[in-house]
Amino acid sequence: MTTCALASAVRADDLEAAAIAIAADENPFLGDLRQQLDDLATILAPAVRAQPVDQRLAPLVKGFYGHLGFSTPESYDDPRLHRLDRVLARREGSPVALAVALIAIGERLGVPLSGVAFPGHFMVRYEADEPVFIDPASGAFPFPAASLLALASEELSLEPRDARRFLSPVTARTMAVRLLQNLAAAHEARGDLGRAMLVFDRLYEITGSPSARCDRGLRAAALGAPHGALDDLTAYLRERPDRAVSRTAARLAPTALDLN
Numbered sequence: 001m002t003t004c005a006l007a008s009a010v011r012a013d014d015l016e017a018a019a020i021a022i023a024a025d026e027n028p029f030l031g032d033l034r035q036q037l038d039d040l041a042t043i044l045a046p047a048v049r050a051q052p053v054d055q056r057l058a059p060l061v062k063g064f065y066g067h068l069g070f071s072t073p074e075s076y077d078d079p080r081l082h083r084l085d086r087v088l089a090r091r092e093g094s095p096v097a098l099a100v101a102l103i104a105i106g107e108r109l110g111v112p113l114s115g116v117a118f119p120g121h122f123m124v125r126y127e128a129d130e131p132v133f134i135d136p137a138s139g140a141f142p143f144p145a146a147s148l149l150a151l152a153s154e155e156l157s158l159e160p161r162d163a164r165r166f167l168s169p170v171t172a173r174t175m176a177v178r179l180l181q182n183l184a185a186a187h188e189a190r191g192d193l194g195r196a197m198l199v200f201d202r203l204y205e206i207t208g209s210p211s212a213r214c215d216r217g218l219r220a221a222a223l224g225a226p227h228g229a230l231d232d233l234t235a236y237l238r239e240r241p242d243r244a245v246s247r248t249a250a251r252l253a254p255t256a257l258d259l260n
Contacts, residue, residue, distance in 0.1 A: 010206045015172040019084040019100045030085040041108035048109045056111045065139035072137045077189040082182045095122045096178045099136040114169035210239045226252045
C-alpha cells in the first residue's frame, strides 16, 4: 500500500477502498478485488433483484451466508480473517471484515447498508424507515433497535437516549480502525511484532492517535529499533505521562546515544 492510499480512502469515506488498501499492505499482488465483489454480486443478483427494492435485504443476507458460504470462526487470531482479499478467497472473516463485504455487495444490488460500532460486537444496519440490524458474524436478523438500546445501556451504564449513538452508522475511518486493530491483535497473537508495528503505523497515519504512536514505538523497541522507538515514546509522553512507557524510553536512551 502506498503511504497515502489508506488515508485518501478514509478522507473520501470510501469503505471499499480502505479495506482494499489494508489488504494491499500485506499483499501488493492481490488482484482486482472490486471485480471480485462485482462477480459475487452478479451471482446473487437474480434472487435479490427479483424482489421489490424494499424487500431485497432477506435474499441478500440469505445468499451471502448461504449460497456464497461466508462465515466467521470462533477465534479471530488468524490475520487472514481481517484482510478483504483473503476473506473473499476463503469466504471466512471477522465480523467487521464480513460487514465490509456484505456492505459492498449490498451497494451493488441496491441494498443500502452501513456499519454500526455496537459495544462489544460489530453490527450492520439496513437503512429503511425503521432501521434493521444484522449480525455480520452469522447473518441473523432482525435485531430490534429497542433491544439493542437496552443492551448498550446496560453494558455501558447509560441512559437509552445516550446509548442511541451506538446504533448510528459509522464512517469508513471507524471501520478501517476496527479492521486494523483486529489485524494488529492477530499478528501479535502469533508473535509477529514486525507486521503488528506496520499496522500500528497505519493506525497512527489515519487517526493521529497518541496511543497508536505509542504502540508503534513499543513494537519498534521490542524489535531493536531504538531511534524510531524513542521518537514515538517521547512524543507520547509529552501528551500522556505513563510510568511504564517512561521506563521503556529510559532504557532505550543510552542505546540510542551510543549509536550516534
